[in-house]
Structures are given as C-alpha cells and as structure tokens.
Amino acid sequence: MSSESSRGGLEDLLAPARELETLIVVLRDFDSPGGPESDPQSDLAEVLGEFIIADLVVVEKRLEKLEERSRKPNFDDDDRREQALLGEISGHLESEKPVSSFPLDDIQRKAISGFGFLSLKPYLAVINSGEGGGNAVEAELSSVAGTEVLSCKALNEFEILQLSPEDQAIFLEEYGIQSFSREPIISAAYQTAGRISFFTAGEKEVRAWTIRDGTVAVDAAGEIHTDIARGFIRAEVVSYEDYIENDGIKGAKEKGKFRLEGKTYAMADGDIVEFRFSV
Known part of the structure; x- marks a missing residue:
C-alpha cells in the first residue's frame, strides 16, 4: 500500500471522530496473546501522532483546492486569509506539533472549526487493564499526557454488568473494583468537553x-x-x-x-x- 493510500485509509477511519467535541483515548495495559508488550505511554504518543498526520492530510487537500481556486477570478480575500492560515498550520503539523499548540485568535479558531481537527480537540485517556491489575500508573501518564487519565477493567466490568445486582456486588469485591468506571469516565468526558x-x-x-x-x-x-x-x-x-x-x-x-x-x-x-x- 502506498503512503498516500495509507493516509487516505487513516482519514476514513478517523473521520467520524471529527464530529465529536472531545475524544476518549483508550490504552491497553494488559498482555495480548501474540501481541507486543503493553506500553500505554508509547501507544498514546502513537495515537496523538496519528491525529497530527490525519489533520495534515485534511489541510493538504484543502490547500490544493485553494491553489486551484486562486487561478480563478472568484478567489477573494477570505480565500487568501484561509490559504495563509492553513499554510502556517501545515508547517506546524509537519513539525509534528498538534493544532492545539498553534496560536489561534477567536476569529481564526472559528474559521477552522469546520475542519474538526483531531489534534485540536480536548481528550482524556483511559487505561484498560483488561482482566488483570495492569502496571500503568495514572499520575505518571497524566503528567506526560497533559490531560486527565482514568483506569478501568473493561472486560471484568462488562461481564459483571451481565449479572443480577446481587451478584454484581460479590464480583466487584472479588475483582477489587470499587465501582463501575463508566460514571467517572462520562463525568470526565463532560468536563473535558466543557x-x-x-x-x-x-x-x-x-x-x-x-x-x-x-x-x-x-x-x-x-x-x-x-x-x-x-x-x-x-x-x-x-x-x-x-x-x-x-x-x-x-x-x-x-x-x-x-x-x-x-x-x-x-x-x-x-x-x-x-x-x-x-x-
């Protein structure tokens, strides 16, 4: 697969996320049979890097259309301002920096809002330790990520939710789960989205x-x-x-x-x- 088609596939995969106000990045902190050892910090860096690449694809496509339009008489001042702004953002993304770190005033922020840049969106990270306890430390990852980090045992919680309320209490205690993670995750997502x-x-x-x-x-x-x-x-x-x-x-x-x-x-x-x- 060529790098161009690979980028196009990535954009198609991430396109629905552009409609969201905030993102939840779920990170694996458990062993997967036949897979690499879990490394939530490295995985988070990779996901955020994919956001930057996906945004760069969107910017490049729009700049190509603006370049074509610039040769037509209906190319106006708004188009010139957009072209200049996106040109600067393109250079920023090429330097592997997210749009969130690019200085934008209120007018510029409104002008690019329709692109739904992934690297501009607020996000929170959730460490999924699967059935085990996991080794990742939330505080350490939070200091690196610069955002709130929560944890869950997704598989255990999913299985417990299929049980009666009486049995749920027994298995929550057995697995060392104080309460289901969905409520704090939803609450944190609301706060992250403002x-x-x-x-x-x-x-x-x-x-x-x-x-x-x-x-x-x-x-x-x-x-x-x-x-x-x-x-x-x-x-x-x-x-x-x-x-x-x-x-x-x-x-x-x-x-x-x-x-x-x-x-x-x-x-x-x-x-x-x-x-x-x-x-």
Whole structure:
C-alpha cells in the first residue's frame, strides 16, 4: 500500500471522530496473546501522532483546492486569509506539533472549526487493564499526557454488568473494583468537553439538558424553547445537593433552598430549575 493510500485509509477511519467535541483515548495495559508488550505511554504518543498526520492530510487537500481556486477570478480575500492560515498550520503539523499548540485568535479558531481537527480537540485517556491489575500508573501518564487519565477493567466490568445486582456486588469485591468506571469516565468526558447538565423536574417528567459551562440562565432557557428565553422572567433554582438532602423539590422549598435568579445567572452543574416566563 502506498503512503498516500495509507493516509487516505487513516482519514476514513478517523473521520467520524471529527464530529465529536472531545475524544476518549483508550490504552491497553494488559498482555495480548501474540501481541507486543503493553506500553500505554508509547501507544498514546502513537495515537496523538496519528491525529497530527490525519489533520495534515485534511489541510493538504484543502490547500490544493485553494491553489486551484486562486487561478480563478472568484478567489477573494477570505480565500487568501484561509490559504495563509492553513499554510502556517501545515508547517506546524509537519513539525509534528498538534493544532492545539498553534496560536489561534477567536476569529481564526472559528474559521477552522469546520475542519474538526483531531489534534485540536480536548481528550482524556483511559487505561484498560483488561482482566488483570495492569502496571500503568495514572499520575505518571497524566503528567506526560497533559490531560486527565482514568483506569478501568473493561472486560471484568462488562461481564459483571451481565449479572443480577446481587451478584454484581460479590464480583466487584472479588475483582477489587470499587465501582463501575463508566460514571467517572462520562463525568470526565463532560468536563473535558466543557459541558454541564441542568435538570427540569415536573410531575410527569424529569429531563436533563446539556449546555456549555458558563451558560447563563436565559440562554439555558432557550435550550428548552426559544419562547422561554424570549419571555424570561426568572429562574427558580435549587442545587443538586440541596435537592437530594431535602428529598426533592417540595422539601427544598420548605427549607428555603430554592433561589430566585435572573437572566445573567451562570448555571451550575446539576442545577434543578423551573423557568418563569411570559409570552
């Protein structure tokens, strides 16, 4: 296989990841029959290198199209700016550096957002120790990776999840697993992506809504319906901790834990909210 076709195959394999906001890189820390010895740190470096190569392929393809377009009369200033920026990014990638380390202002970041550069995306690493204990140390790998590192025993956990709740507790203890890893991994993925959730709780339905961290109340209301944002009056808010501690909304209201917040209130992760509005 030629290097060009190899690169094309890599791009096809990684293309779906370009649509994601954050990535989870799973690293093997167990022996595989007939395979090389596990080395999570080396594997992580290889994966991040593949991201750089895949991004370089995308940039080169776009620069080729811009070069062709530059010979036509409809080649405008926006095209020239894009060509110049991508030319600089291409050199950066060729130096085996990720797009995340390339200095970008807000306008430039928005201009390249459509490419879904893999080496620009935030990521977290998960060490899968298989059935065994594994030898990788999370703290050591985290210092090298520059991101959060979690661990799991994927095969053990998968098998335990097929059991009844009573049997699950027995086997979790036997394998030395304090709790399933899926919850902390999901939580870490949300944090890495800069996302939080708030809840609306009615008599018939409780629903979670995902928003960006730092979203204010009126914009959060708009995630539910634009009419709520347009006619926003106030948000009645109780924290998740107060909700649990006081046995729900009724108890939280009786204890005075509900707060009245305005449009500019920055939503907190786990907030339970009732929006008041008029249209």
